[in-house]
Amino acid sequence: MDILKIIFAIILPPLGVFLEVGLSGAFWLNILLTILGYIPGIIHAIWVISKN
Numbered sequence: 649m650d651i652l653k654i655i656f657a658i659i660l661p662p663l664g665v666f667l668e669v670g671l672s673g674a675f676w677l678n679i680l681l682t683i684l685g686y687i688p689g690i691i692h693a694i695w696v697i698s699k700n
Contacts (some may be wrong), residue, residue: 657693664693
């Protein structure tokens with residue numbers, strides 16, 4: 649299942665984070681990072697998924 653989350657994190661980073669942690673602070677932070685820059689959103693999403 650983590651492989652699927654990582655694929656979602658690359659395509660749409662907030663979706664990968666949402667599948668991992670739900671509507672927590674990490675999700676909202678990832679939306680902000682994705683708006684500010686796509687690459688920081690991807691890095692944060694993969695970090696959150698691998699951490700949990």
